[in-house]
Amino acid sequence: MDPDQTPSRDSGPPELARAATATLSAVTARLPGAEQRPGQLAMAAAVAEAIAAERHLVVQAGTGTGKSLAYLVPAILSGRRVVVATATRTLQDQLAGNDLPFLAEHLDRPFSFAILKGRSNYLCHQRLRELTGEGAQQELAGLVAGRAALERLAAWAARTHSGDRADLDEEPPPSLWSAVSVGPRECPGATRCPSGEICFAERARARAAASDVVVVNLHLYGLHLATGGAVLPHHEVAVIDEAHQLEEVISATAGVELGAGRFSALAHATRAVVADDTLVGDLDRAGARLASVLADHEGRRLRRPDPEVTEVIVQAREQVAAALSAARAVPADAPGDVGARRMRLLQAGTTLTEDLDAVLDVAPSEVAWVERVGTQPVLRVAPVDVAELLAEGLFGQVTTVLTSATLPPGTAGRLGLTAATATVLDVGSPFDFATQALLYCAAHLPDPRSPGFDDAAHDELAALVEAAGGRTLALFTSRRAMLAAAEELRTRLDTPVLTQDDLPRQALIDTFSSDEATSLFATMGFWQGVDIPGPSLSLVAIDRLPFPRPDEPLLQARRERARADAFRVVDLPRATTLLAQGVGRLIRSRTDRGVVAVLDRRLATARYRWEIVRVLPPMRRTRHREDAVAFLRALRADPDAALPPVSSRGAAAPGRAGPSPGRP
Numbered sequence: 197m198d199p200d201q202t203p204s205r206d207s208g209p210p211e212l213a214r215a216a217t218a219t220l221s222a223v224t225a226r227l228p229g230a231e232q233r234p235g236q237l238a239m240a241a242a243v244a245e246a247i248a249a250e251r252h253l254v255v256q257a258g259t260g261t262g263k264s265l266a267y268l269v270p271a272i273l274s275g276r277r278v279v280v281a282t283a284t285r286t287l288q289d290q291l292a293g294n295d296l297p298f299l300a301e302h303l304d305r306p307f308s309f310a311i312l313k314g315r316s317n318y319l320c321h322q323r324l325r326e327l328t329g330e331g332a333q334q335e336l337a338g339l340v341a342g343r344a345a346l347e348r349l350a351a352w353a354a355r356t357h358s359g360d361r362a363d364l365d366e367e368p369p370p371s372l373w374s375a376v377s378v379g380p381r382e383c384p385g386a387t388r389c390p391s392g393e394i395c396f397a398e399r400a401r402a403r404a405a406a407s408d409v410v411v412v413n414l415h416l417y418g419l420h421l422a423t424g425g426a427v428l429p430h431h432e433v434a435v436i437d438e439a440h441q442l443e444e445v446i447s448a449t450a451g452v453e454l455g456a457g458r459f460s461a462l463a464h465a466t467r468a469v470v471a472d473d474t475l476v477g478d479l480d481r482a483g484a485r486l487a488s489v490l491a492d493h494e495g496r497r498l499r500r501p502d503p504e505v506t507e508v509i510v511q512a513r514e515q516v517a518a519a520l521s522a523a524r525a526v527p528a529d530a531p532g533d534v535g536a537r538r539m540r541l542l543q544a545g546t547t548l549t550e551d552l553d554a555v556l557d558v559a560p561s562e563v564a565w566v567e568r569v570g571t572q573p574v575l576r577v578a579p580v581d582v583a584e585l586l587a588e589g590l591f592g593q594v595t596t597v598l599t600s601a602t603l604p605p606g607t608a609g610r611l612g613l614t615a616a617t618a619t620v621l622d623v624g625s626p627f628d629f630a631t632q633a634l635l636y637c638a639a640h641l642p643d644p645r646s647p648g649f650d651d652a653a654h655d656e657l658a659a660l661v662e663a664a665g666g667r668t669l670a671l672f673t674s675r676r677a678m679l680a681a682a683e684e685l686r687t688r689l690d691t692p693v694l695t696q697d698d699l700p701r702q703a704l705i706d707t708f709s710s711d712e713a714t715s716l717f718a719t720m721g722f723w724q725g726v727d728i729p730g731p732s733l734s735l736v737a738i739d740r741l742p743f744p745r746p747d748e749p750l751l752q753a754r755r756e757r758a759r760a761d762a763f764r765v766v767d768l769p770r771a772t773t774l775l776a777q778g779v780g781r782l783i784r785s786r787t788d789r790g791v792v793a794v795l796d797r798r799l800a801t802a803r804y805r806w807e808i809v810r811v812l813p814p815m816r817r818t819r820h821r822e823d824a825v826a827f828l829r830a831l832r833a834d835p836d837a838a839l840p841p842v843s844s845r846g847a848a849a850p851g852r853a854g855p856s857p858g859r860p
């Protein structure tokens with residue numbers, strides 16, 4: 197980069213934008229198969245201008261844009277500390293393993309970066325010390341993994357620099373890891389912990405605090421917002437990647453979660469500090485009573501305080517208060533590890549008391565419901581709307597760049613941003629969807645809510661998979677539909693069909709990628725974050741438009757708030773975003789080609805269809821199976837085959853004919 201172009205913290209928007217695009221062009225020229233991507237340069241310029249002007253940016257960048265370099269380069273050149281929050285592990289690994297090391301090597305401007313994870317990802321020295329010390333016989337006896345596994349973990353703890361669970365050669369049994377780690381609710385903090393000076397989690401925080409770029413997951417950023425900014429180091433710029441998941445993740449982390457497990461954990465912690473079996477038994481019984489009373493409400497929203505639930509929570513609060521008062525009576529300098537255990541007990545008990553208070557006083561702006569987590573019912577309370585939290589904790593504090601391959605129109609407004617505070621931009625995609633992909637809607641199938649749909653959908657899917665010669669990722673909106681389709685199609689097809697249950701996720705993706713004849717049937721976890729370029733994937737089939745369930749409590753509350761606009765502001769954006777994510781699995785490189793088949797006729801007939809179609813990549817469209825079959829057969833013979841002309845009737849845009857079936 198020309199030294200005259202070197203920007204400083206005081207550079208204005210045009211200056212930083214010029215430097216960012218020049219630098220980006222220079223560094224991407226060093227990538228294998230280097231090519232100029234106008235969308236990437238436009239995004240880098242927009243990010244630079246936003247940072248220099250301290251104005252928020254919402255940018256949709258389609259697959260293949262190279263958006264991570266487009267935000268990292270201007271953020272680094274700006275000289276400000278940036279936190280990048282991502283929703284998926286894949287993207288976090290890509291940033292930490294590829295993009296940031298690449299930039300560190302090739303940028304003229306030196307910078308440092310760090311990954312920061314939630315506390316329970318790091319081994320807790322204090323817990324390990326207690327567990328391997330004298331007097332832990334009872335705890336050790338309760339560990340299914342046994343002493344040998346604990347000793348292996350202790351040996352690793354002595355030689356690892358990170359203490360990060362992900363750096364272990366083999367995944368430890370969950371019960372062992374939970375015995376040697378702590379969550380934020382329990383850790384008293386380095387200054388009050390005897391092992392604070394050698395704490396892995398604290399060291400990771402210190403490294404992050406000294407770094408120019410910090411990569412975190414969106415849950416940790418949500419926790420940072422929920423705790424009033426107590427989790428992450430001070431930063432001036434936040435980049436939220438995969439921002440289409442922001443609302444959901446922030447709702448989950450901003451709320452309270454209460455189940456029997458928290459009482460049994462507190463009882464366990466109490467036993468190690470206070471020699472009072474009655475107190476420990478009372479805590480266990482309080483948790484059991486809570487589980488029993490919540491079980492009656494499982495899957496339901498609590499619209500008003502339920503007297504029985506309230507009574508159990510009030511009693512439970514008294515038991516926690518008794519445990520806290522007994523713990524306070526133990527001297528802080530009690531011998532052995534009792535002092536440290538006492539601090540954690542006080543921390544966990546105080547947090548539990550705060551959460552019990554929160555569920556006893558649910559505000560009108562919150563929603564409470566009961567759902568099953570693992571084997572236990574859990575009471576959740578979450579804010580209906582996260583815009584206020586985002587306005588105060590995020591947009592009011594740092595310049596924010598929100599980006600994703602899919603950000604439907606209206607996203608900025610829903611998150612509380614206005615034209616006065618944010619720039620909204622779509623930089624498109626470098627792929628030529630009009631020649632690479634065909635969108636087929638099976639408009640002749642029955643409505644997906646009608647009884648005949650499943651059989652007709654199986655017929656349709658069988659014909660398409662056969663034409664593709666396997667090579668199919670079939671995405672379903674329910675597990676029931678996935679299993680039924682897999683069972684039926686296995687009897688009809690000569691090519692293998694895997695479901696998501698057959699192998700661990702990565703093994704499934706590897707098998708699918710390496711065997712072109714294999715088809716993979718999966719549900720929600722595979723609609724996003726799956727990247728399979730090449731001829732193994734020629735057909736993405738989607739059974740239904742992914743509208744959320746009508747009884748999801750949080751969305752139900754949002755619908756009530758939106759009243760007549762509910763479908764447009766709650767259901768449609770969610771279904772559109774998820775559908776676009778699913779569709780986005782097909783074209784992952786300039787040479788990919790294939791068909792997206794949507795078996796839900798509403799994409800061709802419903803009155804809201806264009807609001808969905810406009811958000812999808814600009815593919816050719818057809819309603820005729822023969823067009824899709826012809827293209828799939830051509831691709832089977834030649835993966836580079838050009839998209840044949842679609843039938844004249846088929847060239848018609850979805851929705852020109854047919855009645856609107858109305859709301860889903």
Ligand code: SF4
Pocket residue numbers: 315319320321322323378383384385386389390391392395396397398
């Ligand atoms: S501060 Fe102490 S209790 Fe907290 S994670 Fe570190 S070692 Fe464990």
